[in-house]
Amino acid sequence: MRSKIIIASVILACILTTWLFARLYQELMTAYEQSGSLMEVEYSWLFRLLLNIGGYATVLLPGFILYKYLDRSNYFDKIGNSTHLSRILHACFGEPTERLPESIKPTKVEESTTREGVELAFCFTGLMGAYLVWGLLQEKIMTQSYLLSDGTVVKFDDSQFLVFINRLLAFLVALGRLLCTQQPLVSAPLYKFSYCSVTNIISAWCQYEALKYVSFPTQVLSKSCKVIPVMMMGKLISRTKYELYEYVTAVMISVGMVLFMFGSHDDYSVSTVTTMSGLTLLALYMVCDSFTSSWQGALFARYSCSALQMLCGVNLFSCALTAAALAHHTTTQHSLTLLQHPVFAMDCLLLSVSSAVGQLLIYRTIARFGAVVFTIIMTLRQAVSILLSCAVYGHVVSLGGCAGVALVFAAALLRVYCRRRLRARRQREVHA
Template identity: 70%
Template sequence: MPKPEYVVGLVLVGCVLLTWFCGNLYKHLLEAYEQTGTLTDSEYSWVFRLLLNLVGYSTILLPGFLLYKYLKKSNYFDKIANTGRVYKVLYACFGDHAERLPETTKLPKVEESSHTESMELAFCFTGLMGAYLVWGLLQEKIMTQNYVMPDGSLVRFDDSQFLVFINRLLAFIIAVTHLLYTRQPLVMAPLYKFSYCSLTNIISAWCQYEALKYVSFPTQVLSKSCKVIPVMLMGKLVSRNKYSAYEYVTAMLISVGMVLFMFGSHDDYAVSAATSASGLCLLALYMACDSFTATWQAALFRAHPLRPPHMMAAVNLCSAALAAAALAHRAAAPRTLLLQHPVFLADCLVLSASSALGQLLIYRTIARFGAVVFTIIMTLRQAVSILVSCAVYGHAVSPRGALGVALVFAAVLLRLHCRRRAARTN
């Protein structure tokens, strides 16, 4: 019988060859798409770009899945001694037994902050408001405004996948730096378990950026208030959760408010039924994927001794790898713009930094003050984002659209009030 090390070596070579084959298939499909004007100029070209992205992701996901199935079926980790770099890498990616992780996985004690609770709350509030206001404005600028190149030509950035990659890469670097600085272990759970929410995370982020080509930023921000509906559905399907009457009522009010706003805005985006349909489909896909991401991350927190930086590092590592696979054979236009236009480079860096800072502050706020306080802060942030975007970029909203905005946020605040009352009575 051949040694398990040799067998897994052959399997790894096979995975590399499969990655090469999938990569070449993706390259040819991408070239065919770019050369077909009918597809690139279509109102629904985002569908083909999304399918191409999924083929790009498969260059990592498919070989990884086959390697995972082999390791589990052959009981590789039970047959091989805990030695060698290959074993450690494979165990970090696919090992299941937490007790076999290195002894350094014991979590260090966290010292309490010396600030008062009020100062801490003020810090979290201002940090979240500032980080996500900057992120929202730059997101809209990058996806909707033209950049003047050195030769005087105007270029509009349109590669959402590249923006997702830059965001996830910087967030991963920040999370790993934090873990190293605090001397916490880097791996607390098998990395393959993060691939599920990483896939939905980058799809939702891609849809979020892509939707700005079809709908206004206020419409996109307001749609996030409707995430309560897919979250409830996901909770019903995945976790068998039960909800109170007020939760169904407020979810319905949010939906009505969103419809009023969508049909009460007067942006140039709504120039055709196809454009509006594309924007709605992208927003719906964004909310569905984002809801699954949050549900799966909550399950991982319950199953493993994770802290927020561990989740942030693992998810962003997998997301950056998947996005890089989808970008491997793309044209160099985004990178050329990144290198030749200092303003675009600065916008990307600040956008990514504000997104990463926002993630850290989200986890900190929830850990210190609970989900209710965090939701109130983010609701206020969404309202301010809409007002700032309307003021900066001149989005027009009719009285009916303004009524829709007011109805959505009133429903969210009513939901928070009812939840707090229910918590007090229990």
């Protein structure tokens, strides 16, 4: 009885902390929105980002306090899962009790090269289709204006609201699918998903926000060099050891994509719509995005999550965090009103559907092939999309651009060849 009273008091204290932080956040948001000078400077995005993080803190900080109390008091060892409250807390903060020890886990069976190739082709094709649609709609929503029925021309600029809509639909799709198939909703402590959720929504926000300061081609160019940051983050988070050929092919892909983008379309070489704010946002996007995929890869490896469980867990936190930040935005009401515009509503729906499908394929790819292979697939997707644009619209690819795309695909083929040789060598060593 005493332990129940204590945990109830701690939860009540967390709720009070949430309320206090929400009030403080609301005051800060009001002060920012009433200060015209802050909203007009080039670095106003930094204030918005800090305010968003303050909104996330209203959820994360009380959760952190509760987690530290449960950990230091050895709550789960003392109470177990005897009550509904303890089971809820265990799902949020406790380690699974039904996982097999590493020593008795079944050995993974190596799949055939053909089956692996088919799976890789499926992931590549699906990601390309989903994110081609997503990229086009993202640029349209963030850069175009919408004509309302009363003749007013409105431009949408609330990146946080767009992130919330995308994550909400993805969460509902994943939850519905898990319930229909009667799969466990979680296979890892829920708080583990919060790390990649925070970096996921920050990277998405930075990506949308960057389009206000840099051209779309510049943003695409920055994404093409993500392979090396992802490998560095993999070493930092999971202590992953990469072979020499993986470093070589990563550099080849990055160099090839830079050559290809500067030589494949006039917009890529002459665009000057780039500012220091835009470059900073792109750098922050790359760091957060690299952490997200690497952390998800670590969760897949440790807890054997399914793609749907990962989609559900990450987007549950994403919805909670973005909703906490949006609750006190005065622009939120404007964004909700704009949803009454049929074209804007349809654009948001299609964007969210393509984002949900893309996320599901992302998690499937990371779970099956790892974060680095996923990043390479996305880089190749960008190259193919630009080649398609050149073919459809008659853009000329320069000699340097041709050399760049040849280098990218040569690196991808070299990686496949080296991986097959390394796998064959290890199999010979096992059987020897």
